[in-house]
Amino acid sequence: MKRLLFAIALLNLLPLEALAETPEEKGLAIAVEADKRDLGWQDSKASMRMILRNRQGETSERQIRTRTLEVEGDGDKSLTIFDHPADVKNTAFLSYTHAIKPDDQWLYLPALKRVKRIASANKSGPFVGSEFAYEDISSQEVKKYSYKWLRDEVFDGQDAFVIERIPQYKHSGYTKQHAWIDKEHYRTLKVDYYDRKGALLKTLVLSDYKQYLGKYWRAHKMEMQNHLNGKSTTLTWSDYEFRNGFTDRDFDRNTLKRIK
Amino acid sequence: MSGVVGKAFIVFSTLLFAIVAHAVDWRISGFISGQFQGFFEEPLDPIQSDTNLSIATRPEFYTEWNNGLDSFTFTPFARLDQRDDERTHFDIRELNWLHVGRDWELRVGAGIVFWGVTESRHLVDIINQTDLVENIDGEDKLGQPMIDLSLIRDWGTLSFFVLPGFRKRTFPGPEGRPRIHPPVNADAAIFESDAEEEHIDLAVRWSQAIGNWDLGLSHFHGTTRDPRFALDTSVPGRPFLVPIYEQIDQTGLDAQLTFNSWAWKLEAIRRSGQGESFFAATGGFEYTFYGVFESATDIGLVAEYLYDQRPVETRSPFENDVFTGLRFTLNDPQSTEALMGCIFDLDSSSRFCNIEASRRFGDRWVGSLELRTFSSVPRLDPFFTLRNDDYIQFELAYYF
Numbered sequence: 001m002k003r004l005l006f007a008i009a010l011l012n013l014l015p016l017e018a019l020a021e022t023p024e025e026k027g028l029a030i031a032v033e034a035d036k037r038d039l040g041w042q043d044s045k046a047s048m049r050m051i052l053r054n055r056q057g058e059t060s061e062r063q064i065r066t067r068t069l070e071v072e073g074d075g076d077k078s079l080t081i082f083d084h085p086a087d088v089k090n091t092a093f094l095s096y097t098h099a100i101k102p103d104d105q106w107l108y109l110p111a112l113k114r115v116k117r118i119a120s121a122n123k124s125g126p127f128v129g130s131e132f133a134y135e136d137i138s139s140q141e142v143k144k145y146s147y148k149w150l151r152d153e154v155f156d157g158q159d160a161f162v163i164e165r166i167p168q169y170k171h172s173g174y175t176k177q178h179a180w181i182d183k184e185h186y187r188t189l190k191v192d193y194y195d196r197k198g199a200l201l202k203t204l205v206l207s208d209y210k211q212y213l214g215k216y217w218r219a220h221k222m223e224m225q226n227h228l229n230g231k232s233t234t235l236t237w238s239d240y241e242f243r244n245g246f247t248d249r250d251f252d253r254n255t256l257k258r259i260k
Numbered sequence: 261m262s263g264v265v266g267k268a269f270i271v272f273s274t275l276l277f278a279i280v281a282h283a284v285d286w287r288i289s290g291f292i293s294g295q296f297q298g299f300f301e302e303p304l305d306p307i308q309s310d311t312n313l314s315i316a317t318r319p320e321f322y323t324e325w326n327n328g329l330d331s332f333t334f335t336p337f338a339r340l341d342q343r344d345d346e347r348t349h350f351d352i353r354e355l356n357w358l359h360v361g362r363d364w365e366l367r368v369g370a371g372i373v374f375w376g377v378t379e380s381r382h383l384v385d386i387i388n389q390t391d392l393v394e395n396i397d398g399e400d401k402l403g404q405p406m407i408d409l410s411l412i413r414d415w416g417t418l419s420f421f422v423l424p425g426f427r428k429r430t431f432p433g434p435e436g437r438p439r440i441h442p443p444v445n446a447d448a449a450i451f452e453s454d455a456e457e458e459h460i461d462l463a464v465r466w467s468q469a470i471g472n473w474d475l476g477l478s479h480f481h482g483t484t485r486d487p488r489f490a491l492d493t494s495v496p497g498r499p500f501l502v503p504i505y506e507q508i509d510q511t512g513l514d515a516q517l518t519f520n521s522w523a524w525k526l527e528a529i530r531r532s533g534q535g536e537s538f539f540a541a542t543g544g545f546e547y548t549f550y551g552v553f554e555s556a557t558d559i560g561l562v563a564e565y566l567y568d569q570r571p572v573e574t575r576s577p578f579e580n581d582v583f584t585g586l587r588f589t590l591n592d593p594q595s596t597e598a599l600m601g602c603i604f605d606l607d608s609s610s611r612f613c614n615i616e617a618s619r620r621f622g623d624r625w626v627g628s629l630e631l632r633t634f635s636s637v638p639r640l641d642p643f644f645t646l647r648n649d650d651y652i653q654f655e656l657a658y659y660f
Contacts, residue, residue: 052593060593060623086659087626088595089289090320102520104469112399113374117474119548121521126556129593171520173551253469254365254412258358260287260322260331 027147027163034186035142041216043069043246047239052130055230061085062128068139069246074098076139077251081259082128094256099143100169103134108256115253124173131202131224131233133173136193144169150178155190156207159183174201185209187217195228202226212242274355290319290335291626293657299437301648308437314341318353319660329360333371335403339394344436346446347393353403365410370403373421375465375476377516377525378542380564380583380603384512384527386480387463389427396438396632396646397614402427416468416475423461426483429503438632438649440642442499448492451483452506452533459483459507476514484508488534508533521548525564538569544583560587562601577642580606585614594620609636612643628655 021029050062063084069077075097082091090110097103102120109116123135145165153162165177175198180190188206195201206219222235249255297312316339324331335354341347356369373387387404394400405425411418431444453459461482468475487503510531517524528541544564552559562585566578585601598617605611613635618628630653637647 054593085620085623086289087291087620087624087657089659106469113372114376115374117377117469117516117518117523119518119521119523119546122548122550122558125550125558126591129556129591129595171550249362249412252412252417253467254410254417258331258360258365260324 023149024147026149027165028142030149030161030163030181030186031142031145031147031165034181034188035140037186038216039070039072041070041213042243043067044212044240044242045244045246046218046237046241049236049238050128050130051234051236053232053234062130064128067244067246067250069248069251071096075103075141077248078139079251079256079259090260092256092259094251094253095138096251097139097141099141102170103138106253106256113257115257121171123169123171131226131231132235135167135169135172135174136204136224145177152183153180155180155182158189160189185217187219200227210240212240216242285323287322288319289322289660290317291657291659292317293655295653295655297437297651297653299648300650300652303437304441304645304648305434305443307434308439309343309435312341312343312437314339314347316340320354331358332356333358341436344393344433346430346433347436349391349393349430351391351402353401355403356406363412365408365412367406367408367410370405371408372401372403373406373408374401375478375512375514376527377474377514378527378544378564379525379546379562379585380544380601381542381566381578382527383529383540383542384476384478384514386478386485386510386512387421387423389429389485391430393430393432393436402430416466419465419467421461421463421465423463423482424458426457426459426461426505428457428505429485429487431503438646438651440501441645442491442501444489444501444503445492446503448500449487449503449505450490452504453483472517472519474516474518476512478512478514480508480510480512482507484531484534506534521550522546523548540568540570540578542566542578546587548587556591558587558589558591560589561585562587566603577605577612578603582606596620605641608638608641610638610641610643611635624659626657626659628657629653630655 045067048064048066050064052060061084065081065083067079071077078095080093082088092108094106095103105118105120107116107118124133127134127137145167148164150162150164153160160180160182163179163181165179167174173195174193175196176194178192179188181188187209191204192200193202203225205223208220209217210220211217218237218240220237223232225232293316295314299310318335318337321334322331333354333356337353338350339347352370354371356367356371358365358367374385376382376384388401390398391400391402392398404423404427407422409420428446428449431446432439434443459482463478463480465476465478483505487505489501490504491499492502493499508531510529512529514527523546526543530539531537542564546560546562548558548560550558564583566581566583568579570579581603583601583603585599588598590596596619600615602611602613613633615631618626620626633650634643634646637643
């Protein structure tokens with residue numbers, strides 16, 4: 001009976017072809033569509049300013065440049081170069097992200113001129129002392145989660161889907177995530193992260209979206225609030241450039257060692 | 261830096277420097293630091309002191325052109341030491357031009373190259389000479405003149421090194437501390453090759469990442485970076501050690517297997533040319549507990565076994581030893597971290613312990629602490645004369 005009522009309710013809200021969809025199928029379809037709309041950008045580079053704020057409101061700042069190479073059928077490759085604070089200048093981080101199997105990660109330590117392979121189980125660990133975990137900044141692949149559509153909701157004046165994502169990869173710090181995805185452009189507007197005990201741990205709000213190459217949307221502001229420790233991190237992105245002609249060679253350990 | 265070839269290199273690099281000095285976009289970074297060292301026990305030699313102050317700087321001048329495919333780096337280093345004239349020194353860590361091709365890279369000039377994976381000892385790392393007066397951990401290196409051509413292919417990176425101009429290891433002077441006794445007279449070095457410091461050394465290295473494995477295979481032919489010593493008693497009452505730099509061949513292997521929270525590491529070398537040829541290896545693991553006690557802190561557990569076929573009398577202190585250590589990474593905005601550990605000699609009760617910790621203050625200051633102790637060192641151990649040189653060191657560095 002419940003199911004019938006649910007179906008009738010759906011009938012009023014949705015086009016006919018959606019009828020056959022379970023919430024899981026619908027959630028997956030939304031993720032697939034979002035992924036499809038972000039295919040083909042090839043490569044990008046950008047600058048990022050990161051403001052870390054503690055419970056007392058004290059701040060510290062990081063400046064980072066990133067380069068990313070789109071890899072079809074797998075996670076992206078990315079190279080992160082640190083400019084500030086000055087003591088970590090010339091430090092660089094190379095990551096080959098994957099959907100299910102662990103990411104391959106190398107860190108270049110300029111003081112010793114040493115490239116160090118980093119263990120891959122640190123997905124839930126903080127990225128450079130921020131409230132962003134490695135898994136939050138890793139490329140978002142469809143296969144990383146199982147999905148479930150929860151409801152439709154207006155967020156910040158935009159019609160959005162709310163979907164639940166459950167990490168399928170090992171070593172995640174989350175039991176689930178709830179993501180708000182706008183219906184018009186399939187951009188992620190907000191994510192709630194639930195910790196291993198199922199409590200709401202963090203909320204990420206993405207805003208200031210700009211479109212590139214007439215197709216690809218990138219958020220220029222990302223605010224992560226940690227509800228448990230009261231700390232927050234704000235990322236401000238700038239200088240996005242697409243299709244720089246990067247190849248695998250720009251994301252190898254030789255490049256990691258010399259990039260500045 | 262001495263030797264005709266070495267000088268030619270400096271001239272070449274200086275010319276290049278003059279050319280690129282016209283470049284508009286110089287990026288300057290680096291640090292200036294002040295350091296205090298305090299020793300807990302009476303020195304073995306009354307000429308030595310219980311405390312020491314010094315300042316150092318290492319600016320880096322970098323410019324790139326041709327869309328980043330060409331770059332030039334100049335990194336001088338200088339330290340002014342209160343007590344030790346040998347530790348007051350200047351070096352050119354880097355002065356080189358790098359050209360990046362599609363599947364190759366060429367670096368010409370003075371530079372620093374690191375090879376290896378283990379934490380307690382760096383056996384495979386051989387391109388650069390150790391700047392021992394900086395720190396007895398041997399991780400500070402002198403700039404090495406080189407031509408390094410690297411071919412970057414699907415099957416890995418193959419690097420060829422031509423190394424003109426040998427760099428002698430730096431050693432603390434008589435007033436310096438910590439140091440072995442009697443002191444080493446670095447300038448009195450003896451060379452096996454008639455070319456002495458102008459011998460052109462050669463090296464080749466293949467490296468590749470295959471799945472979870474990072475592998476490196478290398479060979480070096482030339483003047484050893486790691487001298488043996490002769491005792492010179494020609495000055496009555498003032499004996500000193502003379503470094504002997506022999507011609508060696510060294511083949512090295514380094515491998516790391518990384519999975520989940522594990523990193524398994526191995527470095528092994530075979531060296532010939534300094535008496536009987538010998539084998540040495542360091543191997544072990546680092547296991548990391550991520551986010552312990554529901555905090556952001558990671559704790560890494562490091563354990564390595566150190567083997568060296570050379571007997572302990574020949575001044576290899578790590579002939580049959582175990583290193584165990586803990587690495588704390590707080591993952592906080594101040595990047596607080598600490599590494600503490602000991603190397604235990606399994607054939608004696610000898611123990612060499614270290615604590616290294618650092619933290620950022622504000623945006624531009626980094627404070628660091630170092631504590632090193634030498635315990636129960638037997639008479640035959642090369643560390644025997646360091647037995648009174650336990651020390652603590654504070655450093656404050658300003659980064660620009």
